[in-house]
Amino acid sequence: MKPQVLRGMRDILPERMRVRQYAMGILRDTFESFGFQPLETPAMEYAETLTGKYGEEADRLLYQFEDRGGRRVGLRYDLTVPLCRVVASYAELPRPFKRYQIAPVWRAERPQKGRYREFWQCDVDTVGSASMLADAELLGVATQALRHLGFVDFRIKLNSRKLLVALAEYAGVPPDQAVGVYRAIDKLEKVGVEAVRSELLEEGLSGQAADRLLELVQMHAPEAADLLAQVEKQLAAYPLGVEGARELGEVMGYAEALGIRPGECQVDLSMVRGLEYYTGPILEAVVERPRIGSIIGGGRYDHLVGLLGGQDEPATGLSFGLERIIDVLEELHMAPAEVCRPLTQVLVTVFSPGSASESLGLAQELRAAGIRTEVYLGADRLGAQLRYASRKGIPFVIIQGPDELAAGQLTVRDMAGDGQQRMSRDAAALWLRERLANASG
Amino acid sequence: MKPQVLRGMRDILPERMRVRQYAMGILRDTFESFGFQPLETPAMEYAETLTGKYGEEADRLLYQFEDRGGRRVGLRYDLTVPLCRVVASYAELPRPFKRYQIAPVWRAERPQKGRYREFWQCDVDTVGSASMLADAELLGVATQALRHLGFVDFRIKLNSRKLLVALAEYAGVPPDQAVGVYRAIDKLEKVGVEAVRSELLEEGLSGQAADRLLELVQMHAPEAADLLAQVEKQLAAYPLGVEGARELGEVMGYAEALGIRPGECQVDLSMVRGLEYYTGPILEAVVERPRIGSIIGGGRYDHLVGLLGGQDEPATGLSFGLERIIDVLEELHMAPAEVCRPLTQVLVTVFSPGSASESLGLAQELRAAGIRTEVYLGADRLGAQLRYASRKGIPFVIIQGPDELAAGQLTVRDMAGDGQQRMSRDAAALWLRERLANASG
Numbered sequence: 001m002k003p004q005v006l007r008g009m010r011d012i013l014p015e016r017m018r019v020r021q022y023a024m025g026i027l028r029d030t031f032e033s034f035g036f037q038p039l040e041t042p043a044m045e046y047a048e049t050l051t052g053k054y055g056e057e058a059d060r061l062l063y064q065f066e067d068r069g070g071r072r073v074g075l076r077y078d079l080t081v082p083l084c085r086v087v088a089s090y091a092e093l094p095r096p097f098k099r100y101q102i103a104p105v106w107r108a109e110r111p112q113k114g115r116y117r118e119f120w121q122c123d124v125d126t127v128g129s130a131s132m133l134a135d136a137e138l139l140g141v142a143t144q145a146l147r148h149l150g151f152v153d154f155r156i157k158l159n160s161r162k163l164l165v166a167l168a169e170y171a172g173v174p175p176d177q178a179v180g181v182y183r184a185i186d187k188l189e190k191v192g193v194e195a196v197r198s199e200l201l202e203e204g205l206s207g208q209a210a211d212r213l214l215e216l217v218q219m220h221a222p223e224a225a226d227l228l229a230q231v232e233k234q235l236a237a238y239p240l241g242v243e244g245a246r247e248l249g250e251v252m253g254y255a256e257a258l259g260i261r262p263g264e265c266q267v268d269l270s271m272v273r274g275l276e277y278y279t280g281p282i283l284e285a286v287v288e289r290p291r292i293g294s295i296i297g298g299g300r301y302d303h304l305v306g307l308l309g310g311q312d313e314p315a316t317g318l319s320f321g322l323e324r325i326i327d328v329l330e331e332l333h334m335a336p337a338e339v340c341r342p343l344t345q346v347l348v349t350v351f352s353p354g355s356a357s358e359s360l361g362l363a364q365e366l367r368a369a370g371i372r373t374e375v376y377l378g379a380d381r382l383g384a385q386l387r388y389a390s391r392k393g394i395p396f397v398i399i400q401g402p403d404e405l406a407a408g409q410l411t412v413r414d415m416a417g418d419g420q421q422r423m424s425r426d427a428a429a430l431w432l433r434e435r436l437a438n439a440s441g
Numbered sequence: 442m443k444p445q446v447l448r449g450m451r452d453i454l455p456e457r458m459r460v461r462q463y464a465m466g467i468l469r470d471t472f473e474s475f476g477f478q479p480l481e482t483p484a485m486e487y488a489e490t491l492t493g494k495y496g497e498e499a500d501r502l503l504y505q506f507e508d509r510g511g512r513r514v515g516l517r518y519d520l521t522v523p524l525c526r527v528v529a530s531y532a533e534l535p536r537p538f539k540r541y542q543i544a545p546v547w548r549a550e551r552p553q554k555g556r557y558r559e560f561w562q563c564d565v566d567t568v569g570s571a572s573m574l575a576d577a578e579l580l581g582v583a584t585q586a587l588r589h590l591g592f593v594d595f596r597i598k599l600n601s602r603k604l605l606v607a608l609a610e611y612a613g614v615p616p617d618q619a620v621g622v623y624r625a626i627d628k629l630e631k632v633g634v635e636a637v638r639s640e641l642l643e644e645g646l647s648g649q650a651a652d653r654l655l656e657l658v659q660m661h662a663p664e665a666a667d668l669l670a671q672v673e674k675q676l677a678a679y680p681l682g683v684e685g686a687r688e689l690g691e692v693m694g695y696a697e698a699l700g701i702r703p704g705e706c707q708v709d710l711s712m713v714r715g716l717e718y719y720t721g722p723i724l725e726a727v728v729e730r731p732r733i734g735s736i737i738g739g740g741r742y743d744h745l746v747g748l749l750g751g752q753d754e755p756a757t758g759l760s761f762g763l764e765r766i767i768d769v770l771e772e773l774h775m776a777p778a779e780v781c782r783p784l785t786q787v788l789v790t791v792f793s794p795g796s797a798s799e800s801l802g803l804a805q806e807l808r809a810a811g812i813r814t815e816v817y818l819g820a821d822r823l824g825a826q827l828r829y830a831s832r833k834g835i836p837f838v839i840i841q842g843p844d845e846l847a848a849g850q851l852t853v854r855d856m857a858g859d860g861q862q863r864m865s866r867d868a869a870a871l872w873l874r875e876r877l878a879n880a881s882g
C-alpha cells in the first residue's frame with residue numbers, strides 16, 4: 001500500500017504555506033504591538049488535565065492513549081487549558097500575564113469541508129486582571145488584527161454570560177434547563193423569532209416566559225449605552241444582570257478610544273458562545289463582506305485556572321479561527337501580491353559542468369544583495385533549465401555562456417516580458433533589485 | 442493533584458520564545474534565500490509509514506497508538522520520512538523539490554539534560570536531483586546559516602557512505618559486520634587510535650585489517666583534492682570507493698564559490714552518520730569555538746522515497762540541531778540585544794478610571810507609530826503601575842494626570858535613567874521612537 005496522509009489531516013504544500021506564514025505574521029505582530037508575549041506548550045498533556053474541561057462531547061473528540069510509561073496522555077484539544085495549566089504552575093510569571101500562542105490542536109472530528117482533525121489555533125489571553133480594560137483591550141486586538149488582515153466590513157457582537165444567566169432567571173428557567181434555552185436563542189439570527197419560540201416551548205418554557213425572553217433579547221437602541229440602560233432596568237431584580245449590563249457598558253465606553261468605529265461593535269443579547277466555562281463578557285467577530293461568518297470568538301473565564309489546580313484567577317481571551325481566515329485570504333486573493341508570487345526571484349543557469357562554480361558564486365552575490373536565488377542543479381540543456389524556471393514561475397533567469405564569462409558579462413532573461421538583456425556582472429544585482437522592487441509595488 | 446507538564450516535555454515561557462523565534466527566523470530566511478520553500482505535514486502519520494525506516498531502536502521510541510477509527514497511528518519521529526511520503530504522494534510537485542520544514546517531533550527517550558521527548562527539528566532537503574550541485578548547495582546553506590546565527594569558528598566534516606562501504610570491503614569486513622566497524626571508527630576523534638583498534642579487533646577484524654583501515658581513515662593532506670586522489674588510488678579496486686571519492690572531489694570543488702573558507706570544510710573519513718538510509722555524501726557541522734559539538738548533520742539518501750511507496754528518487758538533506766542551537770544562543774548571549782530586551786517598549790499608565798479611554802487612545806497612537814505599547818489594566822496607585830513596568834523591564838512609562846491632560850501634555854519616565862520629561866502629546870511618539878532606536882543600536 002502506498003503511504004497516505006491520515007483521513008482528516010493535511011499536508012500544506014509550499015504555495016499555501018506562504019499565505020499561512022503571512023497571516024500568522026500579521027497576527028503575531030498585532031498581538032505583540034499590544035504587549036502580548038509568545039508561549040509554547042507541549043502537544044501532549046496528561047489526559048486528566050484535558051478531560052472534563054470542555055464537556056462530554058469534547059471528551060469524545062480527544063486523542064487519548066497510554067504512553068510507554070503507563071501514563072494516560074492526550075493531544076491538546078485547544079490552547080486555553082494548557083495556558084491555565086501553565087499559569088497554575090509558574091508562580092513567577094508576572095500578572096497580568098498576557099500571552100499569545102499559535103499552534104496546532106487535535107480533535108477526532110468527523111472530517112468535512114473546512115474541518116480537520118489537526119488544525120492550528122491562534123489564541124490571545126490576559127490572565128490575572130479582573131478589569132474590563134482587559135476585555136476591552138481584546139476588542140481592540142480583534143479589530144486591529146482584522147484590519148491588518150484586510151477585512152473591511154466586520155461586526156463584533158458582544159454579550160455577557162452574566163446577562164445570559166440573568167435572562168434565564170428572568171424567564172423563570174431553572175438553571176439546569178438554561179443550556180437548552182441558550183442554544184435556542186443563539187439561533188435567533190439564523191432561524192427567526194417563530195422557530196426560536198417553538199424551540200423554547202419544546203424546552204419546557206411557558207408561552208409567556210418565551211415571549212418575555214424573546215422581547216428582551218430583541219431589544220434594540222441606536223446607542224449601546226441606551227440599550228444597556230434598558231436591559232439593566234428590565235433585569236434590575238437580578239444582580240448578575242445588573243453587573244453584566246454595567247460591565248458591557250464599561251467595555252463599550254472604551255471602544256472608540258480603541259479605534260473601533262461606530263457600528264463595528266454591538267451588544268447582541270442573543271449571541272451565545274457554547275463553552276461552559278465563560279463567566280463574563282463574551283464576544284464574537286463576524287465578517288460581513290465577504291460573508292464568511294464568525295472568525296473570532298472569546299470571552300472571560302474566571303474559574304478555569306482554579307479548575308486546573310491554581311488559585312482562581314480572572315482571565316479573558318480570544319481565539320482566532322485561523323484555518324478559516326487563511327482559507328478566505330486564499331479564496332479572495334487578499335494576501336499582498338508579494339506573498340502569492342513564487343519565492344525564488346532569480347534562477348542562475350549552469351552552462352556546462354565546468355562553469356558550475358561560476359554560477360554558484362554569482363548566486364551567492366545575488367543572495368548577499370537580498371535576492372532569493374536558485375542555481376539550476378545540473379548542466380542540462382538550456383531549454384530544460386528555462387522550462388524549470390517557467391514551471392516554477394521564477395521571473396528572471398541568468399545565462400552565462402563562455403563569451404559572456406570571458407567579458408565579465410551575463411544575460412538576464414525576463415521570463416514574463418520574454419526580452420533579454422546583456423549587462424556587466426557587477427551591474428546585475430542592482431538591476432535585478434530595482435526590477436523586483438517595481439514588481440512588488 | 443496539581444496538573445503538571447509531562448516528564449521530558451517543556452513549556453517555553455515568553456523570554457525563551459523570543460530567542461526561538463529569532464533563530465527560526467534566521468534559518469527560514471537563509472533557506473528561502475536559496476529557494477527552499479516551506480512545507481507542513483501532520484504531526485500524526487500511519488504507524489506503518491513511520492516504522493522500519495529508522496531501525497529497531499528508533500521504533501521503540503515511536504509514540505504509537507490506535508485512533509478511534511481503529512487505525513494504528515504514530516507521532517512523527519523526524520521530518521525526513523514525512524517529506525518522502527509527500528514526495529511519493531504528489532506527482533505535481535516540480536522536481537527538484539526543495540523544501541524546508543521547522544516543526545516538533547516526538548520520541549519516547551529517557552529524558553536527560555538537553556534531551557526532550559518533544560523537540561523541534563529544522564530540516565532542509567532537495568528531492569529529485571542526483572547532481573552533486575545539490576549536495577554542495579547544502580554545504581552553502583549550512584555555512585550561511587551558521588554565519589547568520591553568529592557562529593564564527595566551525596568546521597564541516599564531509600564523508601561519503603560509498604567510501605565507508607568501500608573501506609569495509611578494503612579491510613575485508615563482510616557487509617553484515619560493517620555497522621560495528623563504522624561505529625568503531627566514528628569514535629576515532631574522541632577515543633584515539635589505540636581504543637578504536639581494540640574495538641575493531643573485538644569486532645572480529647584481524648590486526649592487519651584493522652591497521653589497513655586505520656591507516657586509510659587517518660590519511661591527511663593539506664588539500665582535499667590531494668587527499669581524495671590518494672584515497673581513490675588506495676580504493677581503486679572498489680568501484681564504490683572511486684565513485685565516492687570523485688563525488689566528494691566535485692563537492693569540495695564548489696566550496697569556495699559557495700563562500701566556504703579554506704579549512705571550514707574538510708573531508709574526514711572517520712566521520713560516520715548513524716542513519717542506515719544514507720547512500721552518498723554525508724556531512725556534519727561542528728562548532729569549535731565555543732566548543733558545542735555537532736549541530737548540523739545530513740547526507741544523501743537516494744532510496745527512501747522508493748521505500749515510502751514512490752519511485753526511487755535521489756534526495757539529499759540537512760537537519761539542524763535546533764534545540765541545541767537555541768540553547769547555545771541563550772547561554773552565550775549570541776542573539777542581538779533587541780531580541781533579549783522586553784517585548785513591551787512603553788507602558789501607558791491609567792491615572793483614574795475616568796481617564797482610561799485617554800490612555801487607550803494614546804496607546805493606539807503609539808502602536809500606529811510602530812511602538813509596542815501596553816496600557817496598565819486598571820487604575821491602581823501609580824506606584825503599583827510603576828512596579829509592574831519595572832518587573833517587566835518596560836523601558837518607558839507614560840503618565841497623564843489631569844494637569845497634563847488639560848494641557849495636551851504627558852510625562853515620559855525613563856525607567857533605566859530614572860529621569861522624566863514632560864512633553865506635548867503630539868511629540869511623544871517621535872521622541873520615543875528615536876530613543877528606542879538608539880537603544881537598539
